[in-house]
Amino acid sequence: MIMVPNLNLLHVICFALLFDLCVRTHAELFTAIAEVEHLLETHKRIIDDLDFYIDKEEKRLSTLKRHLNLYKREHEKAMEDIPNYLGNPINAFTLIKRLTTDLDHIEDSIKIGTEYIKNITMNHEDVKYPALEDLTGAAQALTRLQETYHLEVKDLSEGLLNGVAYSSPMSAGDCYELGRALYNEKDFTNARDWMKEALRKLKEENVPYAFTEVDVLEYISFSYYLLGDTRSALEWTQKLLAVDPKHSRAKGNVPHYQKSIAEEELRLRKQRRGETGEEPPEEKPAELSAYAKERKAYEALCRGEVDIPLAMSKRLTCRYMTENHPFLRLAPIKMEMMYLNPDIVMFHDVISDGEIEMVKRMASPRFRRAVVHDPKTGELVPAHYRISKSSWLKDSESEAIARISRRVSHMTGLSMDTAEELQVVNYGIGGHYEPHFDFARKRENAFSKQGGNRIATVLFYMSDVAQGGATVFTELGLSVFPVKRAAAFWLNLHPSGEGDISTRHAACPVLQGSKWVSNKWLHQSGQELLKPCNLEYQDESMIRPIPRPVPKTSR
CATH class of the missing domain: 2.60.120.620 (q2cbj1_9rhob like domain)
Structure with a gap:
């Protein structure tokens, strides 16, 4: 039996409880840039409350200060030119991420601190929290831009849009949460690519995260399996076992992958010898459907490639x-x-x-x-x-x-x-x-x-x-x-x-x-x-x- 990646039920429950407490939660913020602007007010409240808390408590400063410095740096950039900042899809996605999954990681780091933050910010009339739907919508938007404008994942993760640097590079955590959101939406191709980028950045950064290299490798390997590429799934599972030889799900998946590969090789050998009674499929050039033709024309026009x-x-x-x-x-x-x-x-x-x-x-x-x-x-x-x-x-x-x-x-x-x-x-x-x-x-x-x-x-x-x-x-x-x-x-x-x-x-x-x-x-x-x-x-x-x-x- 194939074992799926552990989605951390406790993590999901904590996350759901956090948002259940926020009576001003608004879904569908991602559907208008003007709506995302309101999140900067929440962003600013969290900055102020974190500052006050750190000055008062002075505990676990390394984790909290890392989040705080990121919030401050990005907020200052945003306030210089709000429409231009939020008009960048990468900035909009990372802002929503900081106000969804990152808050959950802060809660894991120091629960008392985030309870304080939530209690304070809930008393402000102008606070809005994004919902999980906003994070998913922002993730899907980035992949839509990637496909329409032929953007490379690596360029996007570095804040480059068509060669122009509009934003700060994304972190390994940003790429991981983007990949996870796409995986949950069953977009396994893009989830795999973003998880690979998360893995690359994770090895470059010397920063602790709530996820590990093993978590990323597990998403990559199982994405390959769900896309029908069992050989690559086996290859990435073996990389996972090289990092964590005792990983139970990976150990259970290896024999299943090997069996599937062996059965496919046997079927192909029999087909080549004519033992299956099946005629080899005739190679025909695939014809594009009317929708696919229009889609191709639409994307070329969007890129300005047609006169x-x-x-x-x-x-x-x-x-x-x-x-x-x-x-x-x-x-x-x-x-x-x-x-x-x-x-x-x-x-x-x-x-x-x-x-x-x-x-x-x-x-x-x-x-x-x-x-x-x-x-x-x-x-x-x-x-x-x-x-x-x-x-x-x-x-x-x-x-x-x-x-x-x-x-x-x-x-x-x-x-x-x-x-x-x-x-x-x-x-x-x-x-x-x-x-x-x-x-x-x-x-x-x-x-x-x-x-x-x-x-x-x-x-x-x-x-x-x-x-x-x-x-x-x-x-x-x-x-x-x-x-x-x-x-x-x-x-x-x-x-x-x-x-x-x-x-x-x-x-x-x-x-x-x-x-x-x-x-x-x-x-x-x-x-x-x-x-x-x-x-x-x-x-x-x-x-x-x-x-x-x-x-x-x-x-």
Whole structure:
């Protein structure tokens, strides 16, 4: 019988009790960078309380001071530029880790001390604790960034994002907890890689941890086994036994691994001799599924590796827009064509810094995890493929919001009569929204009571993003990177009213920075005289010929 790695039941129980005591525990903090900012208040309280405790008690200073110095150093970095600090996914992950599993390790080191800390911090009104879900979400975000942007685990652990050092290196403990969180989520490939990094750093650091080299080796070996690589599982188990020859689970696993390897070798020998009656499998090149093809295109677009064809790009222009409304003759809007047929436009400098700050201030207290429409029920539900928090603002709440809506009408030439409220979104750690349509498909009933389908989208960018966070159109091969104060605009429907599937788009994971956007969705009702229907019927399968995107490496 295979023995799984010991997950330390006592450790888990203590951890659960700690969080059960914290009545202000908030899950889903990882879904918006703005929410993670609140953890710095908790961070500061813990620093102050640890300082007071150490001055008063002066016991077990080596362990406590190590934690304290780390907290102080990182907190000072954070307070220099909070959005930029938390916009780094590594910093966000390690902050959550310090306020989850690290607190448990402090409790193990000096139980009286952490009881004191918890009792004091629980009396502060502004304290929030992250939950285990936040730690898991942050861990999954790092692997999502790693896979989308082709980042090396070693670079990430050293605080490097695409060759730029944005944060302090991660410790062996950081890498271990990240690997453990991924292992518990059954992401054994990434768990194995992070445990290997934890092992490397553990050998370099001369620091005591609550885990040992044996613990790390056990995770690595069993991850290999669960991935179907029994030979590597045996190799790493033997490394474990070289460190701890009496390890009972490892000793029990070795014969099982050896038996599995011998049986597989026998089966292959018989198959080669034709004794099994089985024909050797014919080698065929694997064909990518439609999802895999789109995923590949999506990730390449996120990395900025694709250009639109020269025949298209040379026809794109920039100009001042003065039509649609008489006001634009006095204050023309800078208009940049990003794509033609379907027309995708970027309007520049159409929302001011003051309006942005007001929108963020009004929206933040109402933030809820962003949801999507369930195509079967039409209900709004959370989804793993959309990591952000959002809220909605009405025109009637503020003249600034009403002014933004009027500006949308001026820019687009469309009516706001059936437009949705302004949706404000802040993306979380590695925040993203996988490829989707803004309009409802025929089988969906999402907008049946909202003035018809969504005819158009206006997407305001309310922050610059240092790396990542592009809006990409997977059918068109177009990447639109955030530009603060600008707004992207496109029509979602053909003139017949059918959905235009070439407008399928996605929000790429945020690699560095805090991405703020706001959406204004306009509906069909009220546009009859502004955007009359075409008499020629078009269904959503009648996608127009689209020039194929060009990989940048091909030039």
